[in-house]
Amino acid sequence: MKTQSHSRSLLVVSAREAFVEVISEVFPASENHKVTSSSETFAAMNGRAVNLVFNHDVVIIEADPDDETEVNAIKELMSDRESDTVFLAITHSDVSISKARKLRDIGMDEVLPISIDSESLKAVVDEQLSRRQVPAQSVHDGPAALGKIIPVTQAHGGAGATTVAVNLACALASDRSTFFRKAESNRVVLLDFDLQFGNANVLVDLEDNGGFLQLIGSAEEPDDHLLISTLQRHAQGFDVLCAPTPIVPLHSLRAEIVETMIALLKRRYDYIVIDLPRAVVEWVEPILKQATQLVLVADTSVPSIRQARRLIDLYREENVGLPVEIVINRDQKPLIKSEHMREAEKVLETRLLHWLPYNPKVARSAVNLGRPVVEMKPRSDLGKALARVSAEISAKEQVKRKNSR
Numbered sequence: 001m002k003t004q005s006h007s008r009s010l011l012v013v014s015a016r017e018a019f020v021e022v023i024s025e026v027f028p029a030s031e032n033h034k035v036t037s038s039s040e041t042f043a044a045m046n047g048r049a050v051n052l053v054f055n056h057d058v059v060i061i062e063a064d065p066d067d068e069t070e071v072n073a074i075k076e077l078m079s080d081r082e083s084d085t086v087f088l089a090i091t092h093s094d095v096s097i098s099k100a101r102k103l104r105d106i107g108m109d110e111v112l113p114i115s116i117d118s119e120s121l122k123a124v125v126d127e128q129l130s131r132r133q134v135p136a137q138s139v140h141d142g143p144a145a146l147g148k149i150i151p152v153t154q155a156h157g158g159a160g161a162t163t164v165a166v167n168l169a170c171a172l173a174s175d176r177s178t179f180f181r182k183a184e185s186n187r188v189v190l191l192d193f194d195l196q197f198g199n200a201n202v203l204v205d206l207e208d209n210g211g212f213l214q215l216i217g218s219a220e221e222p223d224d225h226l227l228i229s230t231l232q233r234h235a236q237g238f239d240v241l242c243a244p245t246p247i248v249p250l251h252s253l254r255a256e257i258v259e260t261m262i263a264l265l266k267r268r269y270d271y272i273v274i275d276l277p278r279a280v281v282e283w284v285e286p287i288l289k290q291a292t293q294l295v296l297v298a299d300t301s302v303p304s305i306r307q308a309r310r311l312i313d314l315y316r317e318e319n320v321g322l323p324v325e326i327v328i329n330r331d332q333k334p335l336i337k338s339e340h341m342r343e344a345e346k347v348l349e350t351r352l353l354h355w356l357p358y359n360p361k362v363a364r365s366a367v368n369l370g371r372p373v374v375e376m377k378p379r380s381d382l383g384k385a386l387a388r389v390s391a392e393i394s395a396k397e398q399v400k401r402k403n404s405r
């Protein structure tokens with residue numbers, strides 16, 4: 001019954017006949033609704049409610065958060081919740097936010113004032129029901145995800161962070177011989193968190209679907225359904241969250257939203273590659289706290305190395321042992337490191353292991369065609385180097401994981 005989206009069964013629980021009548025008018029039988037009602041309170045039903053409520057698509061309860069006995073009875077009922085029935089509580093209009101929250105805490109999907117108009121009530125029901133219809137492909141049932149968070153940042157504007165992030169995501173998605181699950185490709189998502197100047201979508205030829213704006217605009221923290229609906233699948237087998245097309249203030253994204261996003265994505269993806277904004281904003285904190293590695297793209301010039309050092313210090317305040325992979329862009333790996341390269345290694349307290357050659361021709365055509373270099377020109381020096389850097393980064397993850405077993 002629940003999977004047939006056209007007919008909907010609703011149960012109205014209220015002692016007041018007038019209330020039941022109003023709800024029945026909002027959801028008429030002529031629009032394929034089937035409304036039944038119960039004038040018994042949940043406390044009075046005393047356990048019998050389980051059989052009654054969970055067979056319905058929607059249960060609308062006229063609830064008084066001050067009625068402790070009834071609230072406890074609902075709470076107990078909700079602890080047995082197994083179905084995807086939507087629960088709406090309708091309360092007196094002057095109920096305080098903290099009391100409304102109490103009803104949410106015991107499992108109500110929405111708490112609405114009795115003054116709500118019929119159109120809004122219908123809209124809430126529609127929205128709640130549509131959230132429950134998760135696209136089949138978005139729920140994976142394979143082995144547990146690795147959940148590795150890899151933010152990519154830059155020591156200076158134009159250093160190559162987006163190029164590295166996009167190609168890393170693409171290379172990781174096409175790598176089918178991971179240490180953990182042979183012959184199965186990695187589940188990879190690329191998040192463009194460069195809110196104001198993000199252009200990762202251009203590099204992979206995708207148009208913003210408005211998903212990020214929806215996440216920012218939502219009063220609530222995202223759930224799996226909302227988050228998955230914002231992602232787009234790339235032909236190379238990774239998912240992408242595009243930065244919003246309109247330029248939004250950096251602080252319009254809240255740290256709690258980012259934290260929830262990361263927690264949800266970690267359960268689904270092996271690698272979560274994140275193109276960070278250049279600015280240091282509060283909501284970067286939950287990303288850094290959870291990061292398994294930070295990829296920092298720089299060159300060997302003195303200003304770039306100094307800025308890289310400052311960023312590492314700042315980011316390690318959030319995550320003390322955060323491993324940092326420096327990627328030197330637009331430079332060949334030298335046979336013998338010069339004095340100033342050794343100096344750079346000293347300043348950064350790490351060896352410079354990853355190098356990407358300067359190849360404007362390949363880089364430009366990849367951007368213009370919206371195709372990752374590792375897919376379009378895998379045999380070019382830049383394509384090979386990007387693939388190598390990706391393999392080295394994921395290999396480090398695998399070694400770490402192996403050692404920690």
Ligand SMILES: Nc1ncnc2c1ncn2[C@@H]1O[C@H](COP(=O)(O)OP(=O)(O)OP(=O)(O)O)[C@@H](O)[C@H]1O
Pocket residue numbers: 154156157158159160161162163164194197278297329330331356357358359360361363364367382
């Ligand atoms: N190794 C390279 N050789 C030649 N061109 C490159 C190389 N790496 C990146 N580019 C080009 O440099 C430009 C900037 O690169 P990218 O957008 O990746 O940098 P970014 O650090 O993300 O910059 P932004 O500050 O705009 O976020 C792009 O046009 C890109 O194609």
Ligand SMILES: [Mg+2]
Pocket residue numbers: 161162163194198199275
């Ligand atoms: Mg960028």
